[in-house]
Amino acid sequence: MKRTSLAGDSCPVARALDVFGDWWSLLIIRDASLGRRRFGEFQASLGLAKNILTTRLRTLVERGILKTVPASDGSAYQEYVLTPKGHGIFPILVALRQWTEEFDDHPDEIATIMVDRDKGKPVKKLALLSQDGRVLGAADTTLKPRPAVKRARRVSA
Amino acid sequence: MKRTSLAGDSCPVARALDVFGDWWSLLIIRDASLGRRRFGEFQASLGLAKNILTTRLRTLVERGILKTVPASDGSAYQEYVLTPKGHGIFPILVALRQWTEEFDDHPDEIATIMVDRDKGKPVKKLALLSQDGRVLGAADTTLKPRPAVKRARRVSA
DNA sequence: GCAACGAAGTTTAATAATGCAACCAACTGG
DNA sequence: CCAGTTGGTTGCATTATTAAACTTCGTTGC
Incomplete structure (x- = not known):
């Protein structure tokens, strides 16, 4: 399918869409801004396939929208929280x-x-x-x- | 693949994304708000395949974001302009x-x-x-x- | 300390959406 | 009426998405 990348586009709207303009990213960001942090929370809330969630979370982290933080409830898992760049999407x-x-x-x-x-x-x-x-x-x-x-x-x- | 539709979702963010949250629709709307009106203008500006543009324009018209108007330069072709609902995306x-x-x-x-x-x-x-x-x-x-x-x-x- | 459980991913196979290119029809200009 | 443009369709290859099975831990329960 080779979705044409908009990364090099000079239009700021296109550049934003290139970062989080796909089907799920904005919904993940919405969930994050509602306070959801755990993989399982996102998965249960959005009902998307886990592999998709994995890749979306990874690219959102790569792009500086989310960051992973070590724990929170003491368990050895990680959680996903918005960076300032991510909060800017509000x-x-x-x-x-x-x-x-x-x-x-x-x-x-x-x-x-x-x-x-x-x-x-x-x-x-x-x-x-x-x-x-x-x-x-x-x-x-x-x-x-x-x-x-x-x-x-x-x-x- | 059956892309899960968000149409019935109760979250207003999801509902908006269901209408114009795909890869091209917002860019078409952006172009329309910049004054582009013709099929060829959109195609040249966005560089997307013509069949995709066809389906996108059609669904945007179906959903009340765009409407087709008869002419403008006198030719027998049609043009696509934003409805009030479409202007609301600004x-x-x-x-x-x-x-x-x-x-x-x-x-x-x-x-x-x-x-x-x-x-x-x-x-x-x-x-x-x-x-x-x-x-x-x-x-x-x-x-x-x-x-x-x-x-x-x-x-x- | 060992088995069972769950959370977080990865892998796999089927399927739907997308992209590209070629093709077509109608309109325009002469 | 013939060449070129506009607007659009059809087919096929490619890619994304999904669901479900499988792996890999950490976390209990005992």
């Missing part, structure tokens, strides 16, 4: 959730809502803001070529 | 983009930045806010069971 999960909440044809089948821990009230919708605070829709944005990186003034001496 | 694309901008190991390979059309300045990061305006991180949120829907008071007479 807004993507929120965006996916909110899209479903707004557009799903059967919203009654959605089991949970996201609330803020303090007040217990539903969170607001993600908003894209300009630097002066206006709310932006897709039509209010454009893409510009990325400006050249500031080069370090002098590498040595 | 925040997800932004979230993916911003994740790459923040965490990619080779940010120098990113070609474009998103700016607001008016001022030409980079947009701010998507923020998740509570109803009283606090910025929430993943740890500041919880999931609650969805409250029962308000039932229509009386269906007939």
Whole structure:
């Protein structure tokens, strides 16, 4: 099948999908952000074949989304927890959730809502803001070529 | 192989992935949101096999993400444009983009930045806010069971 | 300390999804 | 009406996914 890799693509959306855009990775990340840590927990929750889970966990670790930590309950097994890079995926999960909440044809089948821990009230919708605070829709944005990186003034001496 | 469908899942993240979570759909949606409309444009931009593009466009239309419109340049061909449901995916694309901008190991390979059309300045990061305006991180949120829907008071007479 | 059990993987074989390339039909331009 | 383009289909090879059996430990129970 030779799934064409997007790793070298210059589009940041494609680059993100190349890292965790396959069928299971985002669900594993979702589970991890819900606090699941053990191989068996993921397997029971997702119902995917164990070999697939093995390879997914491995590549997510390789790519710095997850890391393995020695134990936690004292047993000699390992657990999988999100790295900062992995925690950074949280807004993507929120965006996916909110899209479903707004557009799903059967919203009654959605089991949970996201609330803020303090007040217990539903969170607001993600908003894209300009630097002066206006709310932006897709039509209010454009893409510009990325400006050249500031080069370090002098590498040595 | 029977790729396990997530359509009946109660998790809104899984439900979204079931709609456009495959390898190409989000990239097609990205292209559509950049203004590409023609079969040939998508094919040239994405470099995917034409049969795959055919099936993807068809399912995206079936699912209400895209719709076909008769022409635009007068020719008798059809074009594919986003529905409101499709435009609603925009925040997800932004979230993916911003994740790459923040965490990619080779940010120098990113070609474009998103700016607001008016001022030409980079947009701010998507923020998740509570109803009283606090910025929430993943740890500041919880999931609650969805409250029962308000039932229509009386269906007939 | 030894047997049974379970958790975490690996291996294997069958099957479904994907990719590639060639083919086809309709439309366009002259 | 003929050549080229657009949009799409069909077949075949390749790869991913799955389920189930098997391995390899660690963890009890005794």
